[in-house]
Amino acid sequence: MVNYKLKIKNASQLVVVSKNKPYLVGKDMSNVEIIENGSLIVDSNGIIIDIGTEQEILDRHRDDSFDTVIDCQGRAVIPGLVDGHTHPVYAGDRVHEFAMKLAGATYLEVQKAGGGIGFTVQHTRQASESDLFNLLKPRLDRMLKQGTTLIEAKSGYGLETDTEMKMLKVLHRAAQSHAIEISATYLGGHAIPKGSTAEQATEDIVNKQLPELKRLRDAGEISPENIDVFLERGFFEYDDTKRILEAGQQLGLAINFHGDELSFMKSGELAGELKARAISHLEKVSEEGMLEMAKVPTFAVLLPTTAYVLRLECPPARRMIELNVPVALGSDYNPNAHCLSMPFVMNLACVLMKMNMNEALVAATINSAASINKSKTHGSLEIGKYADMVIIDSNRWEHIIYEMVDPPISHVIKKGSVVFQQQQQQ
Numbered sequence: 170m171v172n173y174k175l176k177i178k179n180a181s182q183l184v185v186v187s188k189n190k191p192y193l194v195g196k197d198m199s200n201v202e203i204i205e206n207g208s209l210i211v212d213s214n215g216i217i218i219d220i221g222t223e224q225e226i227l228d229r230h231r232d233d234s235f236d237t238v239i240d241c242q243g244r245a246v247i248p249g250l251v252d253g254h255t256h257p258v259y260a261g262d263r264v265h266e267f268a269m270k271l272a273g274a275t276y277l278e279v280q281k282a283g284g285g286i287g288f289t290v291q292h293t294r295q296a297s298e299s300d301l302f303n304l305l306k307p308r309l310d311r312m313l314k315q316g317t318t319l320i321e322a323k324s325g326y327g328l329e330t331d332t333e334m335k336m337l338k339v340l341h342r343a344a345q346s347h348a349i350e351i352s353a354t355y356l357g358g359h360a361i362p363k364g365s366t367a368e369q370a371t372e373d374i375v376n377k378q379l380p381e382l383k384r385l386r387d388a389g390e391i392s393p394e395n396i397d398v399f400l401e402r403g404f405f406e407y408d409d410t411k412r413i414l415e416a417g418q419q420l421g422l423a424i425n426f427h428g429d430e431l432s433f434m435k436s437g438e439l440a441g442e443l444k445a446r447a448i449s450h451l452e453k454v455s456e457e458g459m460l461e462m463a464k465v466p467t468f469a470v471l472l473p474t475t476a477y478v479l480r481l482e483c484p485p486a487r488r489m490i491e492l493n494v495p496v497a498l499g500s501d502y503n504p505n506a507h508c509l510s511m512p513f514v515m516n517l518a519c520v521l522m523k524m525n526m527n528e529a530l531v532a533a534t535i536n537s538a539a540s541i542n543k544s545k546t547h548g549s550l551e552i553g554k555y556a557d558m559v560i561i562d563s564n565r566w567e568h569i570i571y572e573m574v575d576p577p578i579s580h581v582i583k584k585g586s587v588v589f590q591q592q593q594q595q
C-alpha cells in the first residue's frame with residue numbers, strides 16, 4: 170500500500186490535451202485527447218503518477234491511500250492554463266488612456282501625448298521593490314482564480330539598469346512565494362528612454378544592463394530565462410533588436426520578442442536568422458515571415474486582447490495554423506490591455522481570430538508552455554508532469570471558453586495542492 174497526495178476521481182471529462190508531444194501544429198491542434206470518466210493520481214512531489222479511466226485507476230490502486238480525494242463527477246478537468254505573455258510588474262494607473270482610445274486615439278498617439286509605456290516607466294521607477302511586489306501579488310491572485318498556473322512575465326518598465334533589475338527581483342521573489350509559476354523575461358528594450366537615441370539605448374542594454382543581469386543571476390538574486398525587445402518603428406528597429414537579442418542569447422537567455430504589431434518589421438525573418446523561440450503579436454507578419462517561423466520553429470504567441478482594445482486587425486491565426494506555425498496564446502496583461510483572464514483570451518481567440526475551441530485550449534496549455542520551454546513538465550495531463558489543473562463545474566470542458574468572463578471554475582490545483590476553491594453557495 171502506498172500513500173499519495175491527491176486523487177482526482179471520476180471526472181466526466183479528463184482533458185489530457187496531448188500525449189508524448191512537446192507542442193502541436195496544424196490539424197493536430199484540433200485534436201484534444203479526452204478520457205471520459207477519468208481519474209488521476211498525484212505523488213508527494215506534485216507529479217502525476219497515473220492516469221486513466223476511473224475503473225483502470227481503481228484496479229491499479231485498490232490498496233493505496235490518498236491525503237485528498239476530489240470527486241469530479243459531473244465536472245471536467247483541464248491542465249492549468251499557461252499565459253505566454255504578461256507585463257504584470259508596474260506602478261501607475263492608465264485607466265484614463267482607455268477613454269482616450271475610445272475617443273479614437275491610437276496607441277502611438279497616446280504614447281506621444283505622454284501616456285503609454287513612458288507613463289508607466291515614470292511610475293515604476295519611483296516605486297520601491299516592495300511597492301511593486303505588493304501591486305503584483307493581487308494581480309497574480311486574480312490570474313490564479315481564472316485558472317492560470319504558469320506565466321511568462323516581463324520587466325520593461327525601467328529602461329535603465331536599476332529599475333529593470335528591481336523588476337526582475339520582484340519577479341524572482343514572486344516566483345518563490347506565489348502559487349503561480351513564473352518564467353521571467355528581461356525586456357530592457359521595451360522603448361527608447363526619454364533623452365536617449367536608439368543607439369545609446371542599445372549600448373546601455375548591451376554594455377550595462379545585461380552584464381548586471383548576469384551578475385545578479387549568478388548571485389541568485391534574479392532568475393530571467395528569456396530576452397525580449399519591442400521591434401517596432403520608433404522603438405527598436407531590426408539591427409538594434411538583433412544586437413540586443415544576440416547579446417542575451419550569449420548569456421543563455423531564450424529569444425522571445427515583440428514583433429510586427431503596429432508595423433511590418435520583418436520579425437519572422439529575424440526569428441529565422443536568430444532561431445528565436447517565440448515572437449508575440451504578429452498582427453502585421455508577412456507570409457515569408459510565417460514560413461520562416463514554421464521552419465525554426467518559432468512560436469507565435471498571439472494576444473487577441475491587444476487587437477480588441479486597440480481595434481487593430483487580428484494576426485492571421487488561421488494562416489499560421491495552415492502553415493504549421495506553432496500557435497500559443499497570452500493575455501498580454503499590461504496597463505494598455507488590462508486582462509488577467511485566459512478564459513476570456515481563449516474566447517477572443519475563437520471569436521476574433523477564428524480559432525476553434527480545441528485550438529484555443531492547445532494554444533493556452535501545451536503550446537504556451539512550449540513557448541517558454543516548459544512543455545516537458547507543464548501544459549498537459551501526462552504521467553511525469555506537474556499536476557497543475559483546473560476543475561470546471563460542468564460536464565463539458567468547453568464551458569471555460571463559452572462562459573468567457575465568469576467561467577465556472579470550482580478548483581485550481583497547482584502541483585497537486587488546491588490553491589483556489591470556489592465558495593459553495595448556501
Ligand SMILES: N=CN[C@@H](CCC(=O)O)C(=O)O
Nearest residue numbers: 285286399475501503504505
Ligand atoms: N507592445 C508593446 N508592449 C506592450 C504594451 C505595453 C504598454 O503599453 O505598457 C504589449 O505587448 O502590448
Ligand SMILES: [Zn+2]
Nearest residue numbers: 254256427501
Ligand atoms: Zn507585451
